[in-house]
Amino acid sequence: MGRKDLVFRAGTGFFGLLLILIVAAIAVELTRQSALSIQKFGLAFWRTEIWDPVAGDFGAWPFMWGTLYSSVLALMLATPIALGIAVFLSELCPASLRQPLVFLTELLAAIPSIVYGLWGIFVLVPAVRALEAATPEALRRLPLFSGPPLGVGMLSAAVILAVMVIPFTSSVAREVLRSVPMAQREAAYALGATRFEAIRSALFYARSGIVGAVMLGFGRALGETMAVTMVIGNNPQASLSLFAPQYTMAAVIANEFTEAADDLYLHALTEIGLVLFIITLVVNSLSRLLIWSMGRSRRAPRASAAGEAAA
Amino acid sequence: MKGRTRRQILSSLFVAFCGGAVLLALVPLALVLLFVLSQGIQALNVGFFLGLPKPVGEDGGGMANAIIGTLMLTGLGSLMAIPIGVLSGVYTSEYAGSRLASLIRFAADTLNGVPSIVIGVFAYGVAVLPFQQFSALAGGLALGIMMIPIIARTTEELLLLVPTTMREGALALGATRARAVFTVVLPAAAPGIVTGIVLALARIAGETAPLLFTSFNNRFFSIDPTEPISSLTVQVFTYAIAPYEDWHRQAWAGALVLVSIVLLCSMLARVATRRLERLARG
Numbered sequence: 001m002g003r004k005d006l007v008f009r010a011g012t013g014f015f016g017l018l019l020i021l022i023v024a025a026i027a028v029e030l031t032r033q034s035a036l037s038i039q040k041f042g043l044a045f046w047r048t049e050i051w052d053p054v055a056g057d058f059g060a061w062p063f064m065w066g067t068l069y070s071s072v073l074a075l076m077l078a079t080p081i082a083l084g085i086a087v088f089l090s091e092l093c094p095a096s097l098r099q100p101l102v103f104l105t106e107l108l109a110a111i112p113s114i115v116y117g118l119w120g121i122f123v124l125v126p127a128v129r130a131l132e133a134a135t136p137e138a139l140r141r142l143p144l145f146s147g148p149p150l151g152v153g154m155l156s157a158a159v160i161l162a163v164m165v166i167p168f169t170s171s172v173a174r175e176v177l178r179s180v181p182m183a184q185r186e187a188a189y190a191l192g193a194t195r196f197e198a199i200r201s202a203l204f205y206a207r208s209g210i211v212g213a214v215m216l217g218f219g220r221a222l223g224e225t226m227a228v229t230m231v232i233g234n235n236p237q238a239s240l241s242l243f244a245p246q247y248t249m250a251a252v253i254a255n256e257f258t259e260a261a262d263d264l265y266l267h268a269l270t271e272i273g274l275v276l277f278i279i280t281l282v283v284n285s286l287s288r289l290l291i292w293s294m295g296r297s298r299r300a301p302r303a304s305a306a307g308e309a310a311a
Numbered sequence: 312m313k314g315r316t317r318r319q320i321l322s323s324l325f326v327a328f329c330g331g332a333v334l335l336a337l338v339p340l341a342l343v344l345l346f347v348l349s350q351g352i353q354a355l356n357v358g359f360f361l362g363l364p365k366p367v368g369e370d371g372g373g374m375a376n377a378i379i380g381t382l383m384l385t386g387l388g389s390l391m392a393i394p395i396g397v398l399s400g401v402y403t404s405e406y407a408g409s410r411l412a413s414l415i416r417f418a419a420d421t422l423n424g425v426p427s428i429v430i431g432v433f434a435y436g437v438a439v440l441p442f443q444q445f446s447a448l449a450g451g452l453a454l455g456i457m458m459i460p461i462i463a464r465t466t467e468e469l470l471l472l473v474p475t476t477m478r479e480g481a482l483a484l485g486a487t488r489a490r491a492v493f494t495v496v497l498p499a500a501a502p503g504i505v506t507g508i509v510l511a512l513a514r515i516a517g518e519t520a521p522l523l524f525t526s527f528n529n530r531f532f533s534i535d536p537t538e539p540i541s542s543l544t545v546q547v548f549t550y551a552i553a554p555y556e557d558w559h560r561q562a563w564a565g566a567l568v569l570v571s572i573v574l575l576c577s578m579l580a581r582v583a584t585r586r587l588e589r590l591a592r593g
Binding site: 002004005007008009011012013014015016017018019020022023025026029030032033080081082083084085087088089091092101103104105107108110111112113114115116117118119121122123163166167170194195196197199219222223224225226230250253254257258269270273276277280281284285288 | 318319321322324325326328329330331332333335336337339340342343346347350394395398399401402403405406411412414415418419420421422424425426427428429430431432433435436437440456459460463487488489492513514516517518519520523524527544547548551552559562563566569570573574577581
């Protein structure tokens, strides 16, 4: 390797190194900026239910709850639909329809969060309010549907999150299904399987990748900010009710960061950001690991086939 | 056919469910686009593009400052993200097997998954707090950080698409690696890299969360990078959550402009990718 090649390698490597440094700097800076809160409250910060900045009481449980609850609900809505889309587009769809449909479903991911939020405030929330008001009294006694029909609240947030997550999950699931060897389905058909049974066997073959796709959607839902902030009601109170206005980690940062008057308040909000960073990091890494392991098992047989051909 | 078995019925139901899922997902897409178009077009006029925001109660006014602001913020972001993104993409594709390359790839994927609001908190800590001043620079930093992983990964993928024979041809003529990359491989992949940059722009032009407490907002016209600056997204947010009818109309108009920008960029990128794929195959 010549000297010029070394310079080239070092030069481009430097910029790659910058990328790594940015990620490290985010972790360090968030930790540094939340030191006061971590020292003062410790782990109790995440168990405390009272968030009263005026009194100096900071407990982040309602936000943690709201983030997890809204994301899980969104996944429950989005996963069957996203997988249905992935199966349709990769297994069932006529070839001429595939490209346009792929484009349209991916358009869902291109629409900015703020636009979903605006639509949420003026179209979705009134619709959800009507739906809540029409809920029969008997159901309203259940904790899941308790509270006045406000429209803003957990249900609206879950619906809008589901819409935003679907394109991510379905596009990864589609890729994963595409990597399932054709022979897997052909073998099932040869045994007399129906379409459903053949596709089921392909889905089973791809299960780790499919779980990865769902987790990727979960990671997206956890960090989604604007649309949720605009429809969830921003009320720091953990509740099981779908109708109750609640709060998420991302939303509290978006709403209160510029208002944080003292250092402790700011550090408490930054700690919420730090934990959000860590959670999404873990979820995304796991998801990539699952999708990647799927890709590996796919490549293995192909490599051996190439080996045989060479021999 | 004499009566279908349960298995066949189940299979048909499954096919119907999958088709239904596609239709179901297209409903919100159609609804969002329909409302943005129908509501937005009513408030969209020349004044919207040329005017400044008016105080509550006065009708009219526009988002000229926010449009300039969004252009400036994405421009500042690109200035930072394009060199880092493209060159680290070059590294990861040239030295694909090295340990640093897989570390860079991991960092890029990680950064891509970091919630945008968290990037905002970071940019606040390093670019707002020390100077006690919201600024366009801080907003550009936040947007730039979000662009880097997108550009880095598309650059890497597209450089790998360039036929190895081209590179080998250059190397066989005695070119150094740098020369082969910069005069042969990169130009061949250039349309694709530009596509990646356009896609990254489309994504960050619609970002609000990282700007809320970095570039903040500004009711006046500003191009000073050290001052707070308005952006379409933050302006739409401010107007959407305010209780004034006229502001709501403006918010829809802003949303229409945003969606148009994003869709235009995505379609441009799509056409370019198609061309590139055909080239790679042909």
